Amino acid sequence: MNAATDGGAMRYAGRISQWNDEKGFGFVTPHDGGTRAFVHIKAFQVSGRRPAEGDLISYAAVPDARGRLNATEVRFAGQRILTPAPAPERDMRPRRPPRRIPRVAIGTLFLAAVVGLMVVGTLPAVIGLGYLLLSAASYLAYSIDKEVAGRPRWRRTPESTLHTLDLLGGWPGGLIAQQVVKHKTSKQSFQQAFWLTVVLNLVAVAILWRAGIAATWTRWLLG
Structure with missing residues (x-):
């Protein structure tokens, strides 16, 4: 296990393998294996980010x-070692919890609308079935990646793979998975890329739909 002394205290290097930003706690896994430790937001040195x-x-x-390990x-x-500021100078105002996005509701309503439009014949079947199949694949990919996130020896699903599935039409399932399995919701860079894939997918589907290309594909594939 990577360890070093800092003022007499033994310190370790590791990676946050699980984090619940809404509750402010998670777990850290040492680089070279060993017992993971519980870590709370209050144990972090003052920083400009969460x-x-x-x-x-x-x-x-400690x-x-x-007998359970806690990270302190x-x-x-x-990050440099900071000297705690005197109590009167600290900003003691509680942080506002992050705004919650109703991911399950958005993803479910979108898929329900897709199915409804497909049933009445307004939406080409190739689009409707594509959204359903790719959403299932995206949900599964998010779930598997979350499952192995805390296991250093298991290979993670690349973020590029998740984004590709979402871009092709799996974003409703990915959106639902983000809330259900609590995965990738607090990583800002991932969320920015995710919502970009949503916009690009909707634009591409609208073009295929309006141009009649999707209807042609449906006749070709389904007869």
Whole structure:
């Protein structure tokens, strides 16, 4: 296990393998294996950002009364040791919780609308079936990636793969999975790319629909 001393205290290097930003806690897994430790937002040194899954951190590990490891004196990789400011100078105002996006509702309503339009014959079947199949694939990909996130020896699903599935039409399923399995919702860069894929997909589908290309594909594939 990567360890170093800092003022007499043994410190470790690891990566946040799970993080619940709404509740402000998660787990950190040491780089070279070993027991993962519980980490709380209050254990982090003052910083300009909140933790996210995948962040590299250094920390001291202290067992609690039940023998479970807790990460303390947590710093992001490369962050300098800061001297705590006097109590009167600290901003003691509670942080506002992040705005929740009703991901399950949005994804479910969109798929329901797709099915409805397909049933009445307004939407070409190739588009409707494409959304349903790709959404199932995207949901499965998110779920598997979440499952192996805390297992260093397991290979993660590349973010590019998730984005490709979403871009092709799986974004409703990906959106639902993000809320259900609590995955990729707090990583800002991923969310920005995700919503871009949603916009690009909707624009592309609208063009295929209006130009009659989707209807042609439907007749060719389904007869």
